[in-house]
Amino acid sequence: MNRSTLQLALREMQGVLTSGLSLAALGIAILVLTISGPFGTFSQLVLWQRALYWLCLVVPSYVLAQGAMTLALEVLRPRIADRWPRVIVAGLLAALPVTLVVIVVNAIAYGHIGAAD
Numbered sequence: 001m002n003r004s005t006l007q008l009a010l011r012e013m014q015g016v017l018t019s020g021l022s023l024a025a026l027g028i029a030i031l032v033l034t035i036s037g038p039f040g041t042f043s044q045l046v047l048w049q050r051a052l053y054w055l056c057l058v059v060p061s062y063v064l065a066q067g068a069m070t071l072a073l074e075v076l077r078p079r080i081a082d083r084w085p086r087v088i089v090a091g092l093l094a095a096l097p098v099t100l101v102v103i104v105v106n107a108i109a110y111g112h113i114g115a116a117d
Contacts, residue, residue, distance in 0.1 A: 009071035016066050026062060030054045045109070056105045061098045068094035 016022045033054040034047065041050050072090035080086040106112065 005071060005074040008074060009067045012070040013063050013067035016063050022062075026058055030058050033058065049109075053105065053109050056109075057102065060101045064097040064101060065094045068097050 030051065033041075034051040036042070037045070037050055041053060045053055069090050072093040073086060076086045076090055080089060
């Protein structure tokens, strides 16, 4: 991985945060998730908690996935010549930081930090 590849990924992440269309789409997603309360959040969290929960999941997940996907596609380009296999592998790699975000946000929101089961 060279410096320009990392800079490309960072520019993509910055582009997401400065694009009015992307921000509007993220806002709509957060609104829909807050109101509908999927995955048990409707019964477990009050409205403002759901809004904060989904904000803390949606925005970092999308931004990190966008950056990780761009980075992975560029790094994998010389190793995987065919586009679709490269996209699939990059998507799987981009899921790793998103999974970490979900684990951390759930641990904070549901009080699992430091609790030994």
